[in-house]
Amino acid sequence: MKLIKTLFFFFSIALLGCAESKNPSFTEADLVLIPQPKSLELHSGSFEITRETRFVIANGSLKELTGIINDLLSNSAGFSLDVVSEETANSIQLSINSELEEEAYTLEVTAEKVLLEANSKLGFVYGLETIRQLLPKEVESKTQVSDLALYIPNVSINDAPQYSYRGSHLDVSRHFFGKEYIKKHLDRMAFLKLNTFHFHLVDDQGWRIEIKKYPKLTEVGAYRVDQEDKHWNARTKNDPEEKGTYGGFYTQEDIKEIVAYAQAKGIRVIPEIEMPAHVMSAIAAYPWLSCTDEPIAVPSGGVWPITDIYCPGKETTFEFLEDVLTEVMALFPGEYIHAGGDEATRTNWETCPSCQKLMREEGLADTGELQSYFMKRIEKFLSEHNRTLIGWDEILEGGLPQKATVMSWRGFQGGWEATKAGHDVIMTPVSHMYFDYYQGSPDHEPVAFNAFLPLEKVYEFNPVVDSMSVEQKKHVLGGQANLWSEYISTEAHSEYMLFPRLTALAEVIWSPKEKIDWENYTHRVRKMMQRFDVMEINYAKSAFAVQQESTIDLETGEITVALHSEFPDTEIRYVLGEAELTPEAALYQTPLKIDSTTRVKAAVFENGKQMGDTMNKFFDFHQAVAKPVTYKFEYSASYPSTGETALVDVLRGSKYFKDGRWQGWINNSAVVTIDLQELKEVQQVVVGTLEEQGTGIYFPEELKVEVSQDGTNFQQVAETTRDYQTNPGAKIENFKLDFKKQQAQYLRVTIKPLSETPKGGGAWLFVDEILVN
Template sequence: MKVNPIYPYILTLVILLSGCDRPEKITFKESDISIIPRPKELKFREGAFVFDRETVFVTGEEYRKIAEILTGKFRKAAGWEPEIVNSQPSGNYVAFRKDETLEDEAYALSVTENSVTISAAGYSGFLYGLETLRQLLPVEIESAALQGNLTWAVPTVEIQDSPRFPWRGLMLDVSRHFFPKEYVLKVIDGLAFHKMNILHFHLVDDQGWRIEIEKYPKLTEIGGYRVDKEDMHWNARPVPDPSEKATYGGFYTREDIKEIVAYAKENGIEVVPEIEMPAHVMSAIASYPELSCKREPIMIPSGGVWPITDIYCAGKESTFEFLENVLTEVMELFPSRYIHVGGDEATKTNWKTCPHCQKRIKEEGLAGVEELQSYFMKRIEKFVSSKGRVMLGWDEILEGGLAPGATVMSWRGIQGGWEASAQGHDVVMTPVSHCYFDYYQGPQDSEPLAFNAYTPLSKVYGFDPVVDSMSVNQARHVLGGQANLWSEYIPTTSHSEYMIYPRLTALAETVWSPKEGRDWNDFTARLEHMFKRYDELGINYARSAYTIMADAKVDKDQKVTIALTTEFPDTDIRYVLNEENLASADKYTTPIEITGTTTVRASRFENDKPVGKVFEKTFTWHKAVGKKVTYANEWNKNYPGSGTYNMVNVLRGGKDFHDGQWQAWIGNDMEVVIDLEEPAELTKVTVGSMENQGAGIYYPIRVEVLLSDDGKNFKKANEIQRDYAKNGNADLKDFPVTFPPQSARYIKVKATNLGKTPNGGNTWLFVDEIVVE
């Protein structure tokens, strides 16, 4: 079917409404039609349909719940509720019409001046048609409070719509931090509103077991709670002492699960449970130590664990008996076609020495512990298949050989999905590069704590589940894509919502709408209208895409310019320099040139007033700005910063080590020489660095400054030393080296890498600027 443009022209609709002394005019224009995700085909027609007290919804009992989504909103916002009837009147109605020729989730929406008709083959199609109609109504329809004398009009349109992919999902991690049932139901509401159809429910991990299993009550009695260390950074929490009381946690009862699943079904959502194995199961082993190789009692960790060595024993039959019993109860509660069994990040140290595991390897003729994991997952897949379900796992289940009926969820990039599809397996694409919503979505200095990586809104919108290098047959195996919200750094429901929206809105369009119809400028214009709906719905969405960011450049003439940008195109940015008042800000149009230490303050403006967070950054001018820098050890190719001028471009890096302002070395020291071109009196050299031990980045343990007049013979000016210290945070620190006034042209700066982490891996050294004074 040929895809027509949605907005081919601006159409003005004039509606003459009676009931007043003079007719009221309502005008619709292109920008008023802001449907997300963007429909496949949309055509405008002159006229409008107006909802009033006499409007009825025509549907049978089968789809009554769908109609009630909108009639209930009229009850709250308009003060009257359209009646739901079985027989169709001559006009002023919304009718659900069955059309078996449409695909399962497809719908057609026809709005005339007299009526609204939603055609679909079944439940999901009618639901999505109604959600589109909802977005055509004024945003006030989302309000829980009476809105007064509004006209509830929608433009007359013809829409033909269907999803690009059958899997459109969100993974919600409730193990690391437990979220109440009421919040899960709210998440389901949001998924349905965005035409998403999968809630991937991460119920089990090291830090908590969140589902009641009748046969094994200790899983929630013990595994559902941990020692409360919420006042500490996730990766700096000590191993709990057995004498400490476990008070943080919670779990869903069987009745809770039934309610969540039933509510999801009403909203067209399939809930896919994830029961992790063989790793990420310390909560289970703490409950039943005999499930591990060592059988030793352990405490549930209160925070991060790496590497994950306390895993299920693959050699004992009792392990598989336990897992089959657990999965049986899980499948009784979840009718989902798919059962997710994890399969990721298993460190097999204990398997190598466990007599049970080694016996299994020998008896099964396996090559080693990698094939033992394959044996483990294939055996679980056989059991899941015997129950008429499909086993789903993270892409590590490819290692050692993939079970024949398994579906792969590719998270470590696209390679796992590519390989699985090439082998004829279905795949769900959810790469860290585009789909991890626990990553920062704006500059780290202006955002709440998150995992130290960066996935902005525009990056999510650029996601495509089908890889260009896939064959036509491989592409057929791509079920779709989903976002993942891991909750290590997300302790509250408000924070969770902030990380979901509006990135879920962007993802929804990438997995629903035709690829050729996607356009970032058009999407952001529609998104600004969606924000108004979020305001009415009380959704704590992030405004990070509006955050002003700066990019500094130094050219060959040593001229420094500062460019100000946001993710949104054509943002009205205004700025002042130094002590000027923001009220008298100049409109930003071209990069700002600076010739000395300058503080830039900027804001986004709406209606000539500053809104949102104010950007403020001081660019410190120093004697080495724009000077030539030579490197003894070239930086790592993955972190080049801005190239040879990076150390002397006055722009400092943020806590996001991917922000393009950092140069880095792994295992090696930094050694550079700066040529000032002529002698200058010097008293201090400062090296800016970062530490993020969870990512393997450590502060230097020594910074040394040497001076020279000829660039050959250097004399030490001074040095500072710093011992390694454990640090769970991501921090920035300047290392100043001071010395008595000396004249020199050349400055050699050495920063010594720690070299090895406490666990033995190579360490990264990150540097953003060398300030010479």
Template sequence: MSDNPRTSPMSLVPLPREIRTEGEEGLVLTATTRLSADNEAKGTLSWLRRELGAATGLPLNVGEEEDARIRLSVDPTAGLGREGYRLIVDGEGAIIVGNDPAGVFYGAQTLRQLLPVDAYRDAPLGEETVWRLPAVHITDAPRFRWRGAMLDIARHFQPKREILRFIDLLALHKLNVLHLHLTDDQGWRIEIRRYPRLTEVGSWRTESQVGTSKPPVFDGRPHGGFLTQDDIREIVAYADARHVTVVPEIDVPGHSQAAIHAYPELGEVGEIPVGTQWGIFEEVLAVTDNVLEFYKNVFDELIELFPSTYVHVGGDECPKTQWKNSESAQKRIREEGLADEDELQSWFIRQLDDHLTARGRRLLGWDEILEGGLAPGATVMSWRGEEGGIDAARAGHDVIMAPTVTSYLDYKQSESPDEPVPVGTLLRVEDVYDSGIVPSGLTEEETEHVLGAQMNLWSEHVDNARRLDYMVFPRLTAFSEKVWSSHERDYAAFEPRLREHLRRLDAAGVEYRPLDGPRPWHTRPGVYGWGYSPDGEAPEQGHDRA
């Protein structure tokens, strides 16, 4: 038997805290195998029967506890910790005990990984497969409670079916937060019934910039789409069944061209088009009472749809030029006794923080919300390096770490010119795996404010699901182990497990980037990212998140 999870022959990802392999044959699933669950574990029972039943073709009927070979239960007295579980497989059967329903679900995800990789298919292959679970004793719990991924559907829209698939892939990797970036200059993607023009005219643009060449090149194709409120309810329910929390983001006061196009009175300069280029633009929201009332109404509809404690308000990349030249903005600065436009942005964010707090929610924003003073109840998502997270933690605020150099899934994966639309700095699988989460120099008390981390997929150059898969996997797989597992990381030991895990992704139909580089159809010849242009000159770097 083995007590060292890093030398275990099983290719589990993320790696559990403790693994003991037993010298027994384990359990073989057959047509007579029955399952049972207590009341709190019934959701996972339904999920497990649906997934394994589809792949194996076995009925996996529900039985009484005494005749079930696979038994699921919740026991908060078992000493497993938040989201923790224990999985025991022997010749008699398999038992999953979770500290809570989420723990049972993660135990079931591990059980699925113990089966042959075809357990990740949607239908049986018609061949005789022995669905054997090895004899094992696993005790496990996550390192961090926020294990997230951000999906930007504002720049390029992803329809509901792709969002649901993405949720399944997060759950497969024991990630528990989907941050949906719903609005930006280039599109508004969620139905707000009080303000129908947000989606009637703000959800589509006339064309899209292709790559980052200067001068810009456009595709000449209209692009659009949005999620109805019923779509959102379905997405939230689907995610909840997989213990994934959906955190919505409405970006203010910058990155708001689509909203201003729909309702020009929101801006400082009247009517403007929905954005077609990538970058940072001077168009910002006005800071009038009417604008604040508009967005408070938007957030009221949002919190009816999303039960998440956290609501993301963006707050990033907000140029101040229009406010410097705005009579109403300067009047607001004088009336509120503010020092400058940075404090004006902070004042704007605080109004939303008060509004969300009064409704039992917590405001979340990119680290620019620190500038000019942080709202009392705000949580900071640190993306411009670690400094914002350090400053917020030292000020007693909760933090989620997402620094660009280790967390941006739109960044290039090699220095090869074959990488499709290479932007940003190099971020390989091993770079994700080996990077830290908690900044050095924090005290033990300050470290408690680091809730966890997430990776972000900005979609300026991600215009379809195949491209999404290529940019996300397997880097998100490496990230999942970093935020889940407490053991000392060793990429040389991780890579063999990752290669086996890629066979699961193959079976699940995920078109990930191969470890040895892009396949021919992944490349995009003639579409240039940062550092590439037709004349050999490096184009200007626009949006830091482009």
């Protein structure tokens, strides 16, 4: 009997071991869910999806949702799950629970089955996307993976969103993106439980939606003259007679396909038809829409101020807009239509006889009230068709349309004022939600708008302002990320700007406040990036980039270099000089001290693998370091850098002209005299300069060096010139002026700015260092 008991014990242990190997358990660190669920309990064991697993769906209308999982399985595992209506073991069951809120779901996973309950299609979509994230990342593979183990951890999840509006905006006007990319973006929105796609279809640089009653909107308005080789804001004005060749548009059939695709993913699509400004593409097609009736071209780049806008003094303008909106409403069945309302420069209205006549008839005090009249008419028309107008926060000026929803972009204040007036608000402030901003150092990033929005800043976003009353907070619908495409011409660049920042937005507007934890999120998003690799998303690794902060002690000439990355608890390794940076390089622990010419290279490593770009910073201790400097013409108060020693402090600027390392002059030469304080042998001067033509910063057209032994009598020893060249991005260039070796104590360097810019106006000159060798 004892032998039998012993054998039974070992047999039981063996069976338990088999069960555990077949249904492994997971730890909380294994769960990579973004956004974080409202509540989650992890249990031992797991559920395995096999060829025998079935979807159990009592309600046939939910059958189409199985594609969220089956499409993945078909590609990565080589099979998909059959759908049955009767309950069975080894199944994923979708069951309606009428007690749950519309977007809520519960998920119960055991070794025997997966039970997903919801009260709406939306809830089931979100629950299935959670199941997707619980599956191994390899399930995202587009090709079959051998020996793919499809385990779902045993969990109990109760989940619902914090905000009802969770949006992602794409600008397809400045640069056009085809419908397949839009559908791909919708897939990824659903993956992150975002539920609103803001489709920016109209702007100055392109009209992107077919309107059958007005065919020239796409025949003319959808195309512009190709100036893609130039910086967006340095592109010149086009001739209305020159045919545009760069662009594209969506047919109405394309739009129907996109809207249907979005609906299947639980995403509503809000079209934006801009007015009264950002409509030069429409006026290029139909000049009678403006106050002047003058032909214009679709612009190829930035326009400011925006004076070519719709004329509200003509009844034909409103007839046109109502016709357009009628066709738009037939294509987009949702509640909202976005009508823009932003950045209108109304100078033409002030001199337009038709506008002035209308203002007198309506008793309007100024053109601000005329714009309010314009938007109220559009809001009334939409309201008559059971639609709600959304406008950018400029629609607050002159009085809000009665039922309008405000999209607050110039900060939080517009949203605060709108909620105070009882209007619904969507928060999308530039400070947190403009994804066309740089997310890392411009030295390593693709061209972007000149401002910073790192991942952590996105994660700090909260659409509710603390000073709001309880009633005001009820009017905050949620938040939205905007990706404007002035600088984004490719799908890969678009993805780079969206990810991983879109994951941060998704979490902070879905998850409850107590779940918002930056450090916890960083661990999950780093693992989520591994899934993005399989999904073939071109995401940014900017948060891994090593950033350096350098200071110089002008008394000792010693530089202190502090290193960090945006992600906490990262392993930073570095080398000095020209040594190779490897996983075995020195581990950074305390700031580095440098007192002689050297190079610092550093990067973040994880498990022996480099993550992100290498920081590569050269510190050149030349002969003029910390020497006295005098200026003939004062540098701009807007760009002083660190003052009178800035050009001889070793510390160099980046491609970001606002980084505090650049001294700037406008419409003036930089004439700088350096006192070496004793006679020294010199033979070269190097001038570090920056160019960003879209911002009006240009390389110099002439540089010269003069030397002196007494500070009074100077002799020119070197000179160089440079002709203007088109440059679409930011660029740093060191101008080297070599001359015969000689003794000198004083050097006078004259740096002359570009005398004539392509678009007219003054040229900025930016200098970060003058090196004397």
